[in-house]
Amino acid sequence: xxxxxxxxxxxxxxxxxxxxxxxxxxxxxxxxxxxxxxxxxxxxxxxxxxxxxxxxxxxxxxxxxxxxxxxxxxxxxxxxxxxxxxxxxxxxxxxxxxxxxxxxxxxxxxxxxxxxxxxxxxxxxxxxxxxxxxxxxxxxxxxxxxxxxxxxxxxxxxxxxxxxxxxxxxxxxxxxxxxxxxxxxxxxxxxxxxxxxxxxxxxxxxxx
Amino acid sequence: xxxxxxxxxxxxxxxxxxxxxxxxxxxxxxxxxxxxxxxxxxxxxxxxxxxxxxxxxxxxxxxxxxxxxxxxxxxxxxxxxxxxxxxxxxxxxxxxxxxxxxxxxxxxxxxxxxxxxxxxxxxxxxxxxxxxxxxxxxxxxxxxxxxxxxxxxxxxxxxxxxxxxxxxxxxxxxxxxxxxxxxxxxxxxxxxxxxxxxxxxxxxxxxx
DNA sequence: CCCGATGGGGATGGTGCCATCCCCTCCCCA
DNA sequence: TGGGGAGGGGATGGCACCATCCCCATCGGG
Numbered sequence: 058x059x060x061x062x063x064x065x066x067x068x069x070x071x072x073x074x075x076x077x078x079x080x081x082x083x084x085x086x087x088x089x090x091x092x093x094x095x096x097x098x099x100x101x102x103x104x105x106x107x108x109x110x111x112x113x114x115x116x117x118x119x120x121x122x123x124x125x126x127x128x129x130x131x132x133x134x135x136x137x138x139x140x141x142x143x144x145x146x147x148x149x150x151x152x153x154x155x156x157x158x159x160x161x162x163x164x165x166x167x168x169x170x171x172x173x174x175x176x177x178x179x180x181x182x183x184x185x186x187x188x189x190x191x192x193x194x195x196x197x198x199x200x201x202x203x204x205x206x207x208x209x210x211x212x213x214x215x216x217x218x219x220x221x222x223x224x225x226x227x228x229x230x231x232x233x234x235x236x237x238x239x240x241x242x243x244x245x246x247x248x249x250x251x252x253x254x255x256x257x258x259x260x261x262x263x264x265x
Numbered sequence: 266x267x268x269x270x271x272x273x274x275x276x277x278x279x280x281x282x283x284x285x286x287x288x289x290x291x292x293x294x295x296x297x298x299x300x301x302x303x304x305x306x307x308x309x310x311x312x313x314x315x316x317x318x319x320x321x322x323x324x325x326x327x328x329x330x331x332x333x334x335x336x337x338x339x340x341x342x343x344x345x346x347x348x349x350x351x352x353x354x355x356x357x358x359x360x361x362x363x364x365x366x367x368x369x370x371x372x373x374x375x376x377x378x379x380x381x382x383x384x385x386x387x388x389x390x391x392x393x394x395x396x397x398x399x400x401x402x403x404x405x406x407x408x409x410x411x412x413x414x415x416x417x418x419x420x421x422x423x424x425x426x427x428x429x430x431x432x433x434x435x436x437x438x439x440x441x442x443x444x445x446x447x448x449x450x451x452x453x454x455x456x457x458x459x460x461x462x463x464x465x466x467x468x469x470x471x472x473x
Numbered sequence: 474c475c476c477g478a479t480g481g482g483g484a485t486g487g488t489g490c491c492a493t494c495c496c497c498t499c500c501c502c503a
Numbered sequence: 504t505g506g507g508g509a510g511g512g513g514a515t516g517g518c519a520c521c522a523t524c525c526c527c528a529t530c531g532g533g
Contacts, residue, residue: 063408067354067375069281075410077277086468089408091376099407115376115400119355120328146275146354147327167275168299168323192323199307200271200297202283207490227508243492249511260294415520435478451522457481 058082058140058179061107063089064096064132065144066115070167074109074144074175081176092116093128100135107179108132109142119147126155133160140182144170148192163188201262203255210251212237213244218262266290266348266387269315271297272304272340273352274323278375282317282352282383289384300324301336308343315387316340317350327355334363341368348390352378356400371396409470411463418459420445421452426472 061078065071068091075087088103090096093114100108112128113119125145133141142163143156153164162182165174169192181188198219202211213233220229226248233244255261269286273279276299283295296311298304301322308316320336321327333353341349350371351364361372370390373382377400389396406427414422421441428437434456441452463469 067278068377068379069285069375070275070278071408072380073277073281075408079410079412084412086412087408087410089410091405095405095407113354146321167277169276171276172280197299197303199303200279200283202287202295202297204287204292204294209491225508239492240494242494246492246494249509253511417521433478447522448524450524453479454522454524457479461481 058085058107060103060105061085061087061109062096062099062105062136062139063087063109064091064093064114065089065109065111066091066113067111070111077172077175078107078109080173081179093131096132097135100132105136105139107142108136108139109144111144111146113146122149122152122155125152126159129156129159129161140179142178142182142188150191153189153191157187163190165190166192168192203251203258203260205254205258206251207247209237209247210254213248214251214255217248266293266315268311268313269293269295269317270304270307270313270344270347271295271317272299272301272322273297273317273319274299274321275319278319285380285383286315286317288381289387301339304340305343308340313344313347315350316344316347317352319352319354321354330357330360330363333360334367337364337367337369348387350383350386350390350396358399361397361399365395371398373398374400376400411459411466411468413462413466414459415455417445417455418462421456422459422463425456426470428472 061082063071063074063078065074071089071091075089078085078087088099088105090099093116110129110132112125114128117124117128119125129143137160141161142165143161144165144167145152146167148166148168156164163178165178165188169190174190178188178190201215201218203214206214213229216233217226217229230241230244230248234241237244252261269290271279271282271286273282279297279299283297286293286295296307296313298307301324318337318340320333322336325332325336327333337351345368349369350373351369352373352375353360354375356374356376364372371386373386373396377398382398386396386398409423409426410419411422421437424441425434425437438449438452438456442449445452460469460473
């Protein structure tokens with residue numbers, strides 16, 4: 058995977074998807090298009106081996122299955138050799154099957170797509186499977202984002218607040234250490250730092 | 266603005282909106298909810314002074330104006346003193362007016378919302394205006410994101426590629442310098458570095 | 474012919490985050 | 504009463520990015 062194209066009209070979502078791709082495929086050039094016209098232009102100018110498409114593009118009726126599949130068809134036809142993923146806001150198993158028949162390798166619902174999921178989807182596609190991720194998922198915990206916390210601090214705070222009641226902090230440190238590839242002591246350090254910052258701000262949440 | 270809540274079911278979009286808020290309001294605590302239930306819980310547990318809501322939540326029909334306005338109504342009722350912004354994928358001037366009547370201060374279409382826009386919307390609301398941003402916008406340039414480029418390098422490369430034909434590079438450096446608060450020489454430096462990296466990768470686009 | 478725009482380098486200090494390893498209290502419970 | 508969990512510190516080196524300032528070569532046109 059060296060060159061990817063994201064076709065999505067919502068700017069922030071397109072940027073987010075591009076960031077996901079870049080995080081998962083560090084050496085990947087990523088382009089973005091907000092309309093079908095731009096997408097076709099880019100696909101004829103360049104060669105891409107991954108195309109992520111939201112079929113709800115401007116100029117088409119997002120509620121019309123016909124319009125949506127037409128977008129997918131055009132994109133797939135413009136890059137028949139690329140791996141294709143359809144990312145959609147609305148969730149439709151029938152549409153997923155239709156996309157598959159059009160040559161799409163993955164069908165993902167935005168509702169069920171979290172940070173870090175896309176690489177797994179690409180893995181599945183790479184192994185020849187049809188990757189389908191509908192909105193059934195998943196963690197319905199509220200998000201929290203605190204000011205002045207670094208990413209690591211934020212990470213351990215989030216994990217700590219979401220731990221099941223009765224879990225020792227120790228265990229969370231170890232889980233975090235495993236997930237991040239660092240030592241549990243460092244995880245504990247980040248937790249302490251984060252806690253101190255939040256205390257100073259008077260924003261210490263209940264879960265400590 | 267010290268405490269903000271983002272009500273949005275699409276994980277990546279919620280994260281992106283939370284990041285936008287954090288970038289614009291550096292000292293702001295930002296929470297996220299993916300369902301109306303979680304949002305109500307958070308709004309009763311805590312006090313928020315800004316709530317950003319996408320009315321297309323799970324359990325409601327995103328195409329039903331009634332369902333959508335009901336979501337907005339519940340959220341506004343749960344935080345009557347907060348500033349409210351509705352962020353929507355579909356664009357409806359009538360819905361915007363209805364939201365305004367419900368006490369919402371801003372109505373923004375995701376299609377027209379780019380990185381850095383939200384603070385401007387909040388400014389308008391802060392000045393007592395009803396901020397409406399429909400999908401009329403805007404720049405329809407393709408996005409590019411290159412691997413191994415640092416943010417600064419990416420920034421100047423993007424600006425350079427989007428310059429009007431005939432614009433001197435010099436002028437772009439100055440524009441970038443003004444926008445980023447750095448010296449034109451530094452902007453030029455980043456451009457040169459980026460160019461060198463892209464050359465080494467053999468990925469130098471046409472605009473140089 | 475020199476100047477300005479362009480292209481290609483290197484050296485600098487500063488900052489923030491990462492990841493370690495270390496120290497110290499306090500309290501509760503076994 | 505001792506030890507482990509919890510809280511509150513500090514010191515370290517490494518690294519990436521930021522922002523500056525400096526050098527050099529080429530090339531075109533006034």
